[in-house]
Amino acid sequence: xxxxxxxxxxxxxxxxxxxxxxxxxxxLFIFRIMILxxxxxxxxxxxxxxxxxxxxQPGCRNVCYDHFFPISHIRLWALQLIFxxxxxxxxxxxxxxxxxxxxxxxxxxxxxxxYKDIEEIRKQRFRIEGSLWWTYTSSIFFRLIFEAVxxxxxxxxxxxxxxxxxxxxxxxxxxxxxxxxxxxxxxKTVFTIFMIAVSSICILLNVAELCYLLTKFFLRRSKKxxxxxxxxxxxxxxESKQNEMNELISDSCQNTVIGFTS
Amino acid sequence: MSWAFLRDLLSGVNKYSxxxxxxxxxxxxxxxxxxxxxxxxxxxxxxxDEFECNIKQPGCENVCFDHFFPVSHIRLWALQLIMxxxxxxxxxxHVAYRxxxxxxxxxxxxxxxxxIDGGLLCTYLIxxxxxxxxxxxxxxxxxxxxxxxxxxxLxxxxxxxxxxxxxxxxxxxxEKMIFLYFLVAPSCLCxxxxxxxxxxxxxxYSIKCYLKRHMKKQQ
Numbered sequence: 316x317x318x319x320x321x322x323x324x325x326x327x328x329x330x331x332x333x334x335x336x337x338x339x340x341x342x343l344f345i346f347r348i349m350i351l352x353x354x355x356x357x358x359x360x361x362x363x364x365x366x367x368x369x370x371x372q373p374g375c376r377n378v379c380y381d382h383f384f385p386i387s388h389i390r391l392w393a394l395q396l397i398f399x400x401x402x403x404x405x406x407x408x409x410x411x412x413x414x415x416x417x418x419x420x421x422x423x424x425x426x427x428x429x430y431k432d433i434e435e436i437r438k439q440r441f442r443i444e445g446s447l448w449w450t451y452t453s454s455i456f457f458r459l460i461f462e463a464v465x466x467x468x469x470x471x472x473x474x475x476x477x478x479x480x481x482x483x484x485x486x487x488x489x490x491x492x493x494x495x496x497x498x499x500x501x502x503k504t505v506f507t508i509f510m511i512a513v514s515s516i517c518i519l520l521n522v523a524e525l526c527y528l529l530t531k532f533f534l535r536r537s538k539k540x541x542x543x544x545x546x547x548x549x550x551x552x553x554e555s556k557q558n559e560m561n562e563l564i565s566d567s568c569q570n571t572v573i574g575f576t577s
Numbered sequence: 578m579s580w581a582f583l584r585d586l587l588s589g590v591n592k593y594s595x596x597x598x599x600x601x602x603x604x605x606x607x608x609x610x611x612x613x614x615x616x617x618x619x620x621x622x623x624x625x626d627e628f629e630c631n632i633k634q635p636g637c638e639n640v641c642f643d644h645f646f647p648v649s650h651i652r653l654w655a656l657q658l659i660m661x662x663x664x665x666x667x668x669x670x671h672v673a674y675r676x677x678x679x680x681x682x683x684x685x686x687x688x689x690x691x692x693i694d695g696g697l698l699c700t701y702l703i704x705x706x707x708x709x710x711x712x713x714x715x716x717x718x719x720x721x722x723x724x725x726x727x728x729x730x731l732x733x734x735x736x737x738x739x740x741x742x743x744x745x746x747x748x749x750x751x752e753k754m755i756f757l758y759f760l761v762a763p764s765c766l767c768x769x770x771x772x773x774x775x776x777x778x779x780x781x782y783s784i785k786c787y788l789k790r791h792m793k794k795q796q
Contacts, residue, residue, distance in 0.1 A: 318615065320611070321611065356619075363627060363748060373629050373632075373746070374629055374630075374631055374744060374746035376629075377627065377629055377746040377748050378731075381748070381749055381752075384749075384752070385752060386751070386755055387620075387749075390616050390619075390756075393612075393615050394612070394616065397607060397608070397612060400607075401607055404603055408600075411599075488631070488731075488744065
C-alpha cells in the first residue's frame with residue numbers, strides 16, 4: 316500500500332472540483348507526491364548513515380544528527396502532503412452525504428426526483444453551490460493554512476532552505492566542537508528548493524481558486540437581485556400576502572394577551 | 578499480504594457505519610495508517626544498527642538494546658492498528674450472516690441486511706466497546722513500557738556482558754518522539770469518536786424504544 320490509496324480518494328473529489336482545483340490536484344500528484352516517492356526518498360535514504368562527524372567518540376554522531384535534524388525534510392514533506400490532502404475529505408464526505416440523501420429519496424419514490432436509476436445518482440456530478448460551496452471554500456482555506464504553516468516550519472527549523480555541507484557540533488558526549496558533514500548537500504538543496512517552489516505554486520493556485528469561487532458567488536447574488544427587480548408585480552403580490560398574514564398573526568396574538576391579562 | 582488488506586477491510590466497514598463511524602474510518606486511514614506506512618516505518622527502520630554504545634565489548638550493544646526496547650515502538654504501533662481495525666469485522670460477519678440467511682430461506686427476513694437494528698445494533702455496540710478497549714490498552718502499554726511518551730537520547734546500561742555502566746545513544750530520538758505524539762493524538766481522537774458514537778446510538782435507540790412503547794400504550 317502506498318500513496319495510491321490517497322490518489323483514489325482524491326480522484327473521487329476531482330469530479331466535483333473547479334478547473335483550478337483539478338490543476339491543483341495534478342500538480343500535487345505529479346510534482347509533489349511522485350517526486351517525493353520516486354526521487355526525494357532516495358536522496359534522503361542514507362542521511363544518517365552518511366552523516367559523518369570528525370570524531371570516533373561513540374554517540375557523538377547520533378546526538379549531533381538529532382540536534383541538527385529534529386525532524387527530517389522528507390518526513391516533514393510527507394506530513395505536509397497528508398495534511399494538505401485532508402481537507403478534500405470534507406468535500407468527499409459532503410458529496411457522499413448528498414448522494415446518500417438523493418438515493419434515499421429515490422428509494423422512497425419521491426416524484427420530485429429526476430433520476431432514472433441509482434447508477435445515475437452515483438455518477439452524477441454536483442455543482443458547487445449552496446452548502447457544498449461553503450464546504451469547498453473552507454477546504455481550500457484550510458489547505459492554504461496548512462501549506463503556509465509547513466513552509467514556515469521548514470524555514471524556521473532549518474534557517475532557510477539551504478542545506479549546509481558542514482555543521483559544527485558541541486553537544487555532549489562530543490569532547491569538543493566537532494565538524495559534522497552532511498551527505499549530498501547540493502542535491503538536497505536542489506530538491507528542497509524544488510519542493511518549496513511547487514508548494515508556492517500550489518498556494519497560488521489555491522488563492523486563485525478561492526478568488527474565483529468568491530467572484531462567482533457575488534456575481535450569482537447580484538444576478539438573483541437583478542432578476543428579482545425585473546419581476547416587481549409578482550414580488551409585490553407575494554409581499555402584500557405576507558403582510559396580511561403578519562397582521563392577522565399580530566392581531567390574534569394581541570387578543571390572546573388581552574384575554575390572559577383580563 | 579500487506580496493509581492493502583486492512584485498507585480494503587476499512588473500506589468495507591465504511592458501508593455499514595454511522596456518520597461518526599465514517600469519520601473514524603477517515604481518521605484511522607489518513608492520520609494513522611498512511612502516516613505509519615508513508616512516514617513512520619522509515620524512521621525506525623535502522624534503529625538497531627544506529628543504536629550505539631560507548632564500548633567495544635561484543636554483545637553489550639545487543640543486550641542493552643534488547644533491555645530498553647523489548648518490543649519496538651513501530652511494532653507496537655502496527656499491532657495497535659491491526660487490533661483496532663479488527664472488531665469491525667464482527668459487523669461485516671453479522672451482515673454477511675444476515676444476507677446468507679435471507680438467501681437460504683429465499684425470503685426477505687430483514688428490512689435491509691445492512692441497517693443497524695436489532696442484533697446488528699448489539700454487534701455494532703460490542704465492536705465499538707472492543708475498539709475503545711483496545712485503544713486504551715495499547716496507550717497504557719506504551720506508557721508503561723517506555724515510561725511515558727518520551728524517548729531519551731541517552732540511556733545508561735549495566736547488564737552483562739557490559740563491564741560497567743555504559744552510555745548508549747538512541748538514534749533520532751526527537752523525530753521518534755514527534756511521531757509517537759502522532760500515534761497518541763489520533764488514538765485519543767479515535768477514543769472520543771468511539772465514545773460519542775456509542776452514546777449517540779444508545780440515545781437514539783432508547784428514544785426509539787420509548788416512543789414505540791408509548792405508541793403501543795396509546796393504542
